[in-house]
Amino acid sequence: MAIRRNRSLRPAPVAGRHLDDGHRLTRYADRVAVRCHRCDAPGWVLADWRPYQWTARFRCGSCGAALDSAAGDWVGPVHYSGRRPCGYCGYQWVCACVPGKPGQPVPTVVSGLCPHCGRSSEVSVSGQRVRDGEANDPHFGLPLLLVEPTRAGVLWAYNAAHLEALQEYVVSPLRERAGVSNGSMFSRLPGWMKLGRNRAMMRKAIERLLVKARHDQRS
Template sequence: MAERELPIHHRATDPGGRVWSFGSVTWVHCPECDHAAKSTGSSVSCAHCGYATIPSLKPYSDKWAYPTSSNPRCSHCGNPLDRRDRPTARHKEGKLFVSIRCDHCDETEDYPASPGSDPAASRPYRLLRRYLETQVGGETLWVNNLVHLDALEDWLGAKVRERGPQPGLTMMAKLPRWMKASTNRAKVLRGLAQLRERAEQAGIDE
C-alpha cells in the first residue's frame, strides 16, 4: 500500500474560534450498533441502524426550576440556599416558583424561580464515546467532525503557524504541547490521516 503524502506545508494562520465552532456535529459510537452516529448535542441519530433520540422540543421541563435570585436566602432563617435545579416548580398567578426546603431550619417555602432543566436529561450524550479518536505516542488524538479534522490538519501541517486576528485562547492556542511539537508533526499528521480513513469507511460526511 502506497504511503499517502503528509500534508506538510509552509504556513497557516490561526482561523480563530473555539473547538465547538468547528462543524456542528460530533460523531460518536452509536449506543445500539457501535457504528458512527451523529450527535448534535440535543439528539443522537445513527444512519446505520436507525437509532435516534427524539430531540427535545421543549428544552425545559415545566417541573424543573432554580431560584432566580443570584443570592437566594431562606425566608425563615436567612441562611443561603443553593441554586441548583429542582423538580419542584409550580406556577402561581402566572409566575414561576420553586419549592425549596432549607437545610438549616427545615422550613419549606416557594421562591421566585426561572425555568430549569433536568440535569439527568443531558447526561447520556456525554457518556457516548467519540468515534474519531486514535492514539499517537500514548496520547489521544481526537476530532469531533470533518471540519475540525481539516482545520487541525491545516494548522498542524504548517511549518510556520501565525496568530490570526482573533485574540485570546482559540482552539489552536489551546492545543496540547505534544500535538504542536515539530518533532511530533509527522506522527500527528499520520494520526489525522488515520482518522480521515476511519471517517471515510464509516460514511462520515460532515
C-alpha cells in the same frame, strides 16, 4: 471607542504558514461522528446553533436509541459536588465531590471530612455534566468515533472538516496568531500536539482518521 478589526484584510493562505483566525472548536460541533452508548454502532449527532443555545439530536440506525437536547438527555460523565459548614465545629467549608456515570444511582448526599476537626458530615450534592476536553461529543457526552491513540496522547475529532483543520495546522512549520484571544481552538490544543517532534506522528494519525471519516460519510 471600540475598533472593529476587518478580518478580510488578513493575509491569504500561504504554503507552510498557518494563521490562527480565532475560530473555536464549536465551529465543527454541528455534525459529530459518535458511537452509540447502547450498541457501540457508529452514528451522527446533528446540531443547530440558535442563539444562544444548541439544539441537537441523535438516533442510532442500529438499535434505535434516541437522544434529544430538548429533553435534557446526557449519557456522558458527570460529577456530584457540594459544601456545607461542619456539623460539629462549624468550620467552613466541608466539601464533597464524587464522580458518577449514567445508569448509576444518583447520590443526593455524600460524606465529607472536615479539614479542621476531622469529623464527617453529610453534604448535599448536585450533579454537573463533565466537559473536560476528552473524546466525548459536546451535546450528549457520547463517545467519539474518530479517535486515534498515539504515543504522545489521544487524538480525536468531531468530523472530517475538524481533521482537515488540524492537518493544516500540523503540517505548517510556521504558525501565527492574528491577534486572537486564548479561546481559539488552536491555542487550546494540548502541548504535545504543538511540538515539532510530533509533527510526523500527528500527520500519520490524522491521515488514518481522515480515511475513516470519509468512509463513514459515504456509508
